[in-house]
Amino acid sequence: MDIATLIFSALYQFGDAFAFLVLSACGLAVIFGMMGVINLAHGEFIMCGAYVTASTVHAGLPLPLAIMTGAIVAALVGALVELVVIRHLYDRPLDTIVATWGLSLIATQGTLIMVGSTMAGVGTPFGSFQVGDYSYSIYRLVLFASALGVLGGLYMLFNWTRFGVLARATIQVPHMAAALGVDTRLIYSLTFACGAGLAGLAGGLYAPTMTLVPTMGATFIMEAFVTVVIGGADVFLGTAPAGGVLAVVKSAMTSWQGQLFGQIGLLVSVIIVVRVLPKGISGFLLRERT
Amino acid sequence: MKGFLGLFRRLEGPQTVGRGPVFWIVFAIVLAIACAYPLFSDGYTVGNTVYFFIWVFIALSLCLIWGYGGSLSFGQTAFFGIAGYSYGILTLNFGSAYGFTWIALLLAIAIAALFALLLGYFMFFGRIAGVFLGIVTLAVTLMLERFMAQTAGPEWHIGVARLNGFNGMSAMPPLTIPWPGGDIVLFADIGLYYAVLGLLVVVYLGLRILMNSAFGNVIVAIRENPERAEMLGYDVRKYQLITFVIGAALAGLSGVLYTVWGQYITPSSMGMTAAALPLIWVAVGGRSDLTSTLIGTLVVLAAFQALTIYGSQYALVFMGVLLVLTVLIAPNGLVLGVMNLISRLAVRRSNGDA
Numbered sequence: 001m002d003i004a005t006l007i008f009s010a011l012y013q014f015g016d017a018f019a020f021l022v023l024s025a026c027g028l029a030v031i032f033g034m035m036g037v038i039n040l041a042h043g044e045f046i047m048c049g050a051y052v053t054a055s056t057v058h059a060g061l062p063l064p065l066a067i068m069t070g071a072i073v074a075a076l077v078g079a080l081v082e083l084v085v086i087r088h089l090y091d092r093p094l095d096t097i098v099a100t101w102g103l104s105l106i107a108t109q110g111t112l113i114m115v116g117s118t119m120a121g122v123g124t125p126f127g128s129f130q131v132g133d134y135s136y137s138i139y140r141l142v143l144f145a146s147a148l149g150v151l152g153g154l155y156m157l158f159n160w161t162r163f164g165v166l167a168r169a170t171i172q173v174p175h176m177a178a179a180l181g182v183d184t185r186l187i188y189s190l191t192f193a194c195g196a197g198l199a200g201l202a203g204g205l206y207a208p209t210m211t212l213v214p215t216m217g218a219t220f221i222m223e224a225f226v227t228v229v230i231g232g233a234d235v236f237l238g239t240a241p242a243g244g245v246l247a248v249v250k251s252a253m254t255s256w257q258g259q260l261f262g263q264i265g266l267l268v269s270v271i272i273v274v275r276v277l278p279k280g281i282s283g284f285l286l287r288e289r290t
Numbered sequence: 291m292k293g294f295l296g297l298f299r300r301l302e303g304p305q306t307v308g309r310g311p312v313f314w315i316v317f318a319i320v321l322a323i324a325c326a327y328p329l330f331s332d333g334y335t336v337g338n339t340v341y342f343f344i345w346v347f348i349a350l351s352l353c354l355i356w357g358y359g360g361s362l363s364f365g366q367t368a369f370f371g372i373a374g375y376s377y378g379i380l381t382l383n384f385g386s387a388y389g390f391t392w393i394a395l396l397l398a399i400a401i402a403a404l405f406a407l408l409l410g411y412f413m414f415f416g417r418i419a420g421v422f423l424g425i426v427t428l429a430v431t432l433m434l435e436r437f438m439a440q441t442a443g444p445e446w447h448i449g450v451a452r453l454n455g456f457n458g459m460s461a462m463p464p465l466t467i468p469w470p471g472g473d474i475v476l477f478a479d480i481g482l483y484y485a486v487l488g489l490l491v492v493v494y495l496g497l498r499i500l501m502n503s504a505f506g507n508v509i510v511a512i513r514e515n516p517e518r519a520e521m522l523g524y525d526v527r528k529y530q531l532i533t534f535v536i537g538a539a540l541a542g543l544s545g546v547l548y549t550v551w552g553q554y555i556t557p558s559s560m561g562m563t564a565a566a567l568p569l570i571w572v573a574v575g576g577r578s579d580l581t582s583t584l585i586g587t588l589v590v591l592a593a594f595q596a597l598t599i600y601g602s603q604y605a606l607v608f609m610g611v612l613l614v615l616t617v618l619i620a621p622n623g624l625v626l627g628v629m630n631l632i633s634r635l636a637v638r639r640s641n642g643d644a
Contacts, residue, residue, distance in 0.1 A: 038425060106610035106611060229425055263436065267429055270426065
């Protein structure tokens with residue numbers, strides 16, 4: 001194997017890991033960064049997105065539309081959850097963890113009871129291409145592009161729209177924003193729904209690549225949490241660079257020792273990073289500004 | 291002698307509910323009933339009660355770390371699993387002669403505590419607090435489960451003990467007491483019952499003393515306001531780390547006893563569901579008090595088992611609903627609320643008499 005194909009292979013694995021980390025983490029990061037709430041039911045929103053995507057594909061919808069439907073349904077469920085549970089717990093962050101964990105138990109077990117232990121999946125579209133001796137899935141490149149697209153979209157949403165300005169104002173000084181006439185409750189609801197929708201999007205995008213089981217959320221959450229912990233509270237200055245760094249660790253460890261050691265590498269890096277940078281990468285980058 | 295009496299005085303204090311002769315009379319009656327209970331019951335039911343008692347240790351450990359210390363840890367199940375596996379590996383390799391099982395028990399707990407010391411050092415000295423602590427401990431727990439689940443191949447063994455991947459380890463010897471004229475083997479009924487009951491009483495009273503001592507008061511002060519505690523000159527990190535390690539040791543004890551009880555341990559005892567259950571018991575019982583955690587754990591476990599008989603699928607959904615409702619409606623826990631009500635009534639009545 002010559003150097004070029006080797007480099008391509010490494011880049012491909014990096015892109016794959018990066019897409020997985022960023023897509024699974026950004027929903028969590030939006031909710032955490034904007035509201036300080038850790039949503040332990042994050043994996044279940046991903047599962048929800050994947051299940052809705054798969055069932056709409058089975059109903060005859062084309063895949064891109066199905067993925068959008070998955071994201072929208074997850075966002076609606078998120079809005080409902082915010083209204084019923086999360087809204088009452090904003091001043092008790094630890095209790096939101098506990099409550100969302102309760103929700104995750106209900107969702108996993110409820111799905112198991114209602115849909116059964118597995119659901120017919122969706123085939124991976126686009127086929128594959130050949131570089132050197134190895135063949136690569138084109139869909140993985142689509143996932144990488146989607147991850148970049150999501151980051152770009154979020155940047156535009158929070159920096160260029162009125163909602164983004166109001167949301168950032170609400171995060172910085174909630175009372176002042178409220179005094180200036182911002183409906184902070186609505187902003188929180190929308191932000192939570194946005195995070196849930198992003199989780200649903202991740203689920204929809206990954207639905208064609210994995211087995212659909214009620215516990216599938218658990219495969220995402222560890223990566224998502226690790227990325228958010230390392231990234232810190234800011235989506236752009238935290239989640240994106242954390243995704244980049246962790247993707248290097250993960251893809252290197254995975255190609256060296258296999259999948260599990262990729263994950264162990266992630267865990268070890270998170271433990272070391274929290275010791276060195278307790279506020280994550282974004283805390284480190286933003287230390288001048290605060 | 292005086293210092294010893296001083297310890298006893300710490301059995302009641304501001305950090306634990308229940309004081310005065312009435313409480314201790316009730317305690318003595320409950321203990322007497324618990325001691326007499328196997329005489330009126332069959333081996334299977336007693337073994338099942340032992341199973342309940344075993345979980346109380348991990349619940350108390352979570353109560354200590356989360357309820358008193360204010361740091362939500364999902365790592366308890368990880369320490370539970372580490373100690374359980376360690377006990378299995380040690381006893382399968384070295385057998386159970388000469389009371390080695392008890393040494394293995396202590397060693398397994400020490401291994402779990404050591405692991406907690408290492409993890410806790412990185413977390414508390416990195417000043418991780420609040421929600422992040424929960425996430426990091428959860429990530430560690432899940433990682434450990436995944437790691438153990440893939441150890442199915444024959445290359446994964448320590449000494450003669452195969453780790454066996456998802457099926458877990460089994461057939462480790464039960465606890466034995468060396469005795470002249472034949473060891474006493476504590477099988478999972480009456481023998482183990484008394485051993486575990488004894489441990490439970492010791493741990494419960496010991497934790498009461500610990501929480502009402504100066505150490506416990508500092509821990510509660512840190513929960514209430516870490517900055518203030520620090521300004522008063524306490525090294526918050528050290529206190530949190532020590533609490534974390536004690537909690538891990540208790541969770542480890544739970545894990546060893548579980549392994550001894552069923553003579554098996556699997557990776558799923560460290561999974562998401564396994565990590566959620568202690569949280570539910572403690573939250574529903576009342577996380578900021580030892581007694582309510584103990585009662586809550588036993589009640590919720592019994593309810594869970596009863597539900598499982600009628601519909602095991604729905605039992606977990608019910609537990610989730612119970613957890614969410616508790617957090618929303620009675621954040622301090624149901625049992626603690628009831629106990630506070632009782633003590634308030636008792637106080638009012640004694641005031642009326644005077």
